Structures are given as structure tokens and as C-alpha cells.
Amino acid sequence: MEISKASDAVGAEVTDVNLSQIGDDQFAEIRLAFHDHGALFFRDQDLSPEQHIEFAERWGDIDINRFFTPVEGYPQIAKVLKEADQEMNIGGGWHTDHSYDHVPAMGSVLYALEIPPAGGDTLFAGMQAAYAALDDEMKARLEGLNARHGNAHIFGRDSDYQKKFGGRFGNTESAVQEAVHPVVLAHPDTGVKGLYVNPGFTLAIEGMEPEESNALLAELYAHIMQPKFHFRYKWSKGALAMWDNRSTWHYALNDYQGHRRYLNRITVAGVPLH
Numbered sequence: 001m002e003i004s005k006a007s008d009a010v011g012a013e014v015t016d017v018n019l020s021q022i023g024d025d026q027f028a029e030i031r032l033a034f035h036d037h038g039a040l041f042f043r044d045q046d047l048s049p050e051q052h053i054e055f056a057e058r059w060g061d062i063d064i065n066r067f068f069t070p071v072e073g074y075p076q077i078a079k080v081l082k083e084a085d086q087e088m089n090i091g092g093g094w095h096t097d098h099s100y101d102h103v104p105a106m107g108s109v110l111y112a113l114e115i116p117p118a119g120g121d122t123l124f125a126g127m128q129a130a131y132a133a134l135d136d137e138m139k140a141r142l143e144g145l146n147a148r149h150g151n152a153h154i155f156g157r158d159s160d161y162q163k164k165f166g167g168r169f170g171n172t173e174s175a176v177q178e179a180v181h182p183v184v185l186a187h188p189d190t191g192v193k194g195l196y197v198n199p200g201f202t203l204a205i206e207g208m209e210p211e212e213s214n215a216l217l218a219e220l221y222a223h224i225m226q227p228k229f230h231f232r233y234k235w236s237k238g239a240l241a242m243w244d245n246r247s248t249w250h251y252a253l254n255d256y257q258g259h260r261r262y263l264n265r266i267t268v269a270g271v272p273l274h
């Protein structure tokens with residue numbers, strides 16, 4: 001097995017590995033790389049739904065996404081699907097999965113089944129590299145701040161997003177909860193600090209007037225959106241990406257109109273963040 005860095009800020013490619021047959025030593029190496037790089041990419045896997053679940057369960061319990069359509073017979077697996085005649089995709093903006101939960105999912109394990117002939121790449125951003133590059137003044141300003149996250153504006157029954165999405169999300173009545181997390185997160189496994197706010201689900205910074213909160217979030221987002229913190233992953237059928245939701249953002253590009261794109265996603269449970 002070989003592990004090579006994909007970019008300075010986020011991600012590593014892992015080659016010469018069959019995820020349906022890894023032993024404990026290989027898994028330990030993969031886990032270390034995951035903590036070092038925040039996202040791992042494996043090509044040419046040939047996984048049944050059972051093998052996809054088995055790999056995800058090596059990391060922890062499965063955190064079932066309540067809004068995505070599940071794969072028939074496999075409630076643990078969420079479909080990330082855009083049909084050829086649909087306009088909007090899932091995850092088409094910078095976000096991190098499940099930050100609206102009190103205990104957000106640790107990671108997501110996405111496996112490609114059908115990829116358009118061109119386009120449909122996913123961008124990743126490294127939150128620890130982005131934090132490290134902030135100046136000391138900004139780091140001091142962020143110290144001890146918390147932010148509120150929510151999902152009603154995306155998954156809620158009456159949200160504009162859900163309407164534009166053609167009602168493809170389920171369980172919309174349960175899209176009501178909000179959660180508060182630190183703006184600067186010391187990673188629960190490594191202690192490395194990273195930014196933990198995202199344009200998809202972060203609503204506001206606690207204790208600030210809306211204008212101040214919006215301005216600070218906009219400044220952080222503009223910082224993170226610099227390409228030097230990104231990696232662009234080009235999918236192929238059988239590729240699997242796994243990312244740490246506590247140290248990365250991702251963005252599924254929607255530039256393949258008229259083609260079908262279908263991946264299966266499993267989210268792995270996390271721990272409370274403080």
C-alpha cells in the first residue's frame with residue numbers, strides 16, 4: 001500500500017490496497033493517514049453494499065442520514081444521486097456533513113457507482129491548514145467563540161432549497177434542530193486546531209449581532225475559499241473517498257447537466273465537540 005499527499009492542505013491518495021481485504025496493520029496505517037490528511041482517496045475498488053458497510057464500521061458506528069434516500073435494503077447507505085434530467089445536485093456548495101447535529105458525524109465514506117463522462121468532481125478544503133494560515137490577531141479573536149449550526153434552510157419542508165430540489169429529501173419535518181460548536185475546533189483525535197464553521201450549515205456566531213457575525217463568517221469563508229487550501233478530486237467508477245467532517249469542507253461540482261451521477265454514502269458517528 002502506498003500513501004501520497006494529494007495537496008499541501010488536504011487529502012492523500014492511497015494505492016495498492018483492496019478495501020474489502022485490509023488487515024489490522026493496514027487499517028492502522030490508513031487511520032494515521034486519515035488524521036494527517038483529513039481525506040483519503042482510493043481508486044478501483046469493487047465493493048458490494050455489505051463491504052462498503054463493513055469498511056465504514058471499522059471506523060465506528062454508522063450515523064444514518066435522515067434526509068437522503070437510502071439504498072433499498074440498506075438503510076445505512078444514503079444515495080447521492082443526480083439523474084440526467086435533474087438540475088440540482090446534492091452537496092453543491094461548500095459544507096461539512098452533519099454539523100447541524102449535536103454530535104456531528106465523524107466522517108463520510110463515499111463510493112462511486114456511476115460517474116458522468118466529464119465533470120462531477122468534488123472539491124475539498126483543509127480546515128487545519130486554513131486555521132494555521134490565519135494571523136495571530138484573528139486567531140486571538142476566534143478563541144473561545146462558538147457558532148450555531150442548523151439545517152431547516154436546507155432540509156426543512158418549506159425551505160426554498162427543498163422546493164428547488166423537487167422535494168427529493170425525506171423526513172423534512174425533522175429538520176428543526178440546531179447545535180452549537182466551537183469556531184476553532186481542537187480535533188478530537190489529534191488536538192490539531194482547525195476552523196469549524198461552514199457556509200452550508202453555520203447560522204451565526206453566538207453572542208454577536210447579526211452584522212458582526214455575518215462579517216466575521218464572510219471573512220473566514222473568503223480565507224478558506226483560497227485555492228491554496230483545496231484539492232479537486234476527479235472521480236472514476238469504483239473510487240472511494242473518505243473525509244473527516246471535523247477537519248475538511250467539500251463541494252460537489254454540478255457541471256455535468258444531462259448525465260447521471262450516482263454514489264453511495266455512509267456517514268460514521270462522531271463524538272461531542274468542544
Ligand code: SIN
Pocket residue numbers: 080090091092097108110121122250251252253263265
Ligand atoms: C456530499 O456532499 O456528501 C456529496 C459529495 C459528492 O457527491 O461529491
